[in-house]
Amino acid sequence: MRSDFGDVPLTSIFPRLSPADATRMRQAADSVDAADWDWFPEHAVFPGPRSGTAVVLGRDVIVHADGSDRMEFSLHVVWTDGGRLAVDAAVNVACWCDTEHATHDVDAFRRVVGEGTSLPDAFCSGAERLKRRLADPRDADYWRARAGLPQRWVR
Ligand SMILES: [Zn+2]
Numbered sequence: 001m002r003s004d005f006g007d008v009p010l011t012s013i014f015p016r017l018s019p020a021d022a023t024r025m026r027q028a029a030d031s032v033d034a035a036d037w038d039w040f041p042e043h044a045v046f047p048g049p050r051s052g053t054a055v056v057l058g059r060d061v062i063v064h065a066d067g068s069d070r071m072e073f074s075l076h077v078v079w080t081d082g083g084r085l086a087v088d089a090a091v092n093v094a095c096w097c098d099t100e101h102a103t104h105d106v107d108a109f110r111r112v113v114g115e116g117t118s119l120p121d122a123f124c125s126g127a128e129r130l131k132r133r134l135a136d137p138r139d140a141d142y143w144r145a146r147a148g149l150p151q152r153w154v155r
Pocket of ligand 1: 096102
């Protein structure tokens with residue numbers, strides 16, 4: 001499901017969240033981008049370890065550098081294989097290696113929720129990270145160079 005962050009039913013997908021915690025998360029989301037958040041009510045309860053990451057809530061900012069290139073800034077609340085919530089923030093670029101990998105995470109950040117780190121703490125850290133990354137160049141070539149990945153082929 002997709003909506004503005006203000007319409008995401010935070011306390012039903014995260015039942016242990018207090019109203020004050022929900023307010024902190026809304027403020028953090030507003031500081032990044034409150035529009036177009038995706039959430040997955042079927043993942044409110046840990047679905048068990050699986051091959052793909054179970055995303056509970058997330059926002060992707062997709063940048064099309066041109067018709068053939070692509071990059072993405074994302075902030076996701078996910079389940080780890082061990083059944084803990086975690087907050088991931090990533091910069092992801094299209095792959096231009098000789099061997100096709102589809103995409104690469106060039107700047108991955110993760111905060112696992114547990115003793116000492118609440119979900120709002122982790123979410124605020126992830127949102128802060130995403131906000132800083134969105135201020136960097138929205139240019140996949142810049143990020144591939146920074147990560148030591150092959151540049152786009154010159155045709
Ligand atoms: Zn690659």
